[in-house]
């Protein structure tokens with residue numbers, strides 16, 4: 001076992017060294033920055049009408065959410081939004097180039113995309129938050145992008161990233177990280193609504209609690225750790241419980257919207273690497289049934 005762990009560790013080091021070498025030959029500046037820093041922000045590349053459409057449809061106004069100790073998730077099956085994102089040239093270019101360069105594989109959507117709402121009670125900072133605010137890394141080969149639905153500024157809840165830590169051969173996936181052991185710069189990922197924040201979450205990152213934030217989160221891996229492998233549909237009933245407790249208007253509004261969209265899921269022309277959406281009906285149903 002010890003020997004196996006040693007071999008795994010060595011293989012990981014070799015693959016990280018390859019990434020570091022490869023980034024020197026990348027000419028596209030976006031990809032270069034992403035490979036170098038571990039994150040890249042594309043400012044205002046999402047049509048404002050698409051953002052407003054989501055906000056209006058789901059009633060995503062700050063006044064509609066209680067302050068809480070947890071993130072609120074709403075799975076999005078909205079046709080207009082998903083079709084827009086999955087055919088977005090720049091987004092596709094960045095994710096595909098990143099995966100082909102780093103992992104020599106295609107990116108596969110790992111979980112159904114969801115709207116994430118964070119409205120923390122910051123006065124009581126000792127309380128144990130159910131928001132990932134400790135420095136950590138995510139699943140193996142995981143990569144994420146966030147679409148902020150409102151501006152994320154220095155005061156907002158935001159992701160902090162340990163710049164360049166994704167290339168550190170001693171930082172493993174799914175680990176808590178003591179950043180005092182490293183000499184990297186902490187960068188707050190700030191962006192205007194409609195921007196896209198690309199994050200290589202194999203580097204150390206955490207949420208910093210602040211003011212109200214809403215964004216849509218997309219998570220990819222190389223096909224490992226798909227939601228159908230890591231969580232039972234019942235997990236989605238916890239997500240609906242959080243919404244029910246913190247959404248001030250009747251949560252039946254969201255139930256109805258999600259139910260309607262689920263009934264039309266066949267009309268979504270999904271990219272083949274987005275198949276997890278069509279395999280997640282049980283998850284969506286758990287969410288709906290508990291609202």
Ligand SMILES: [Fe+2]
Nearest residue numbers: 132137138201
């Ligand atoms: Fe994370």
